[in-house]
Amino acid sequence: MDKIPQKLVKSLMELGLLESEAKIYIALTIMDHAEVKELINILGLSKPNIYEGLRMLEEKGLVVLINTRPMAYQAIPPEIGLEMLLKTHLDAKKEAKKIFSTLDKEEFVEKSSEALFQVYGEKSIDYKIKDMLNSATESVFMISSFQYLKYIKNLSKNLKFDITIFSEGNPTEQEINEFFANYEGNFQIISEKNAINMYSSKITNPEEFKEYKEALSMFEYRNMMVLMIDDSEIMYVLPFSQDTLSAFNTKNKSLITLMKLGLKNISHQLAEN
Known part of the structure; x- marks a missing residue:
């Protein structure tokens, strides 16, 4: 018809x-x-x-x-x-x-909390960041570009903050410091250039140094973010230039412990440079 x-x-x-x-x-x-x-x-x-x-x-x-x-x-x-x-x-x-609303979430958490999840797309990542931060009761650890700071704007001032921001001229360091003015915690700003130099300077072989520095220079720091809340959940937004953002998320205790030690070591190194 x-x-x-x-x-x-x-x-x-x-x-x-x-x-x-x-x-x-x-x-x-x-x-x-x-x-x-x-x-x-x-x-x-x-x-x-x-x-x-x-x-x-x-x-x-x-x-x-x-x-x-x-x-x-x-x-x-x-x-x-x-x-x-x-x-x-x-x-x-x-x-x-x-x-x-009546499902017994505890039955699923024990089985799934050890998994490593991949999060695709800007909207999904946006939702997951908000969900994690809204769940934070003790601490927020973050290494990211300035664009992700908007997510902590309305968080409780009682949380323990440890935040490192990558910035290269825009916004200015003054603007970032003004943003942190009403928060208590460990806050630091590092330029993308200094971050690249810090990592690549640890390599002594000339060829490896060149390759490593070139690889780091290809990172899209604007997209990068590592977020950990209450030392119990972590998400890593990949620092690559791509059409669709992607991230990894987990509540795996062993993985979080290892990543926490590594990330806090990086954070301290950045503070020293």
Whole structure:
């Protein structure tokens, strides 16, 4: 049936109908009512598909049987049918939300907390940063570019902060210091250039020195962030220039302990340079 708009079929499918159900419902609204054999001929669907589609539509309250011999159906007007479909979705959302809230999270935490997760995309990373910081009750350790400081702006001043910021001219060191003015903790600023020189200076072999320095110079410090809260969860946003940001996140105690020692050692080295 060429008269059925595919965009309308797609819209109904997004509201929960199968393609065959959507086509049957649209055909019945156009024709007002129709016998089963007419729907088979017009839509080109198999007899079993038509009968199953009508059964499901009737179950959803979108069509009614108006004659048994021969079998004929009539569609509920679209202005009512669409509201019924939408209500079904909203009710399902409400029920799912209710069930999610009653799940025993402890059963999952013990099994999954040791895992190393990868977080993809700017929105997902943004959500995860906010979620971690909102969960912090004791401490926040961060090595990052200036762009991530916005996330700690409204955090409790009672937290213990240990923050190192990479900056290269913009914003100025004064602006960063002004940002830290109302916080207590260990705050330091390091230029990207000094960071590169610090790491590469530890290599004595000339060839390795050159390669290492070139590799570090390719880092996109603007994207980089290491965030650890309460020494119990850590996330590392990779410092690479790419279309989609990605990060690693874990609550693995052993991994966090090793990373914490390494990161705090780096932080101290940066402070000394």
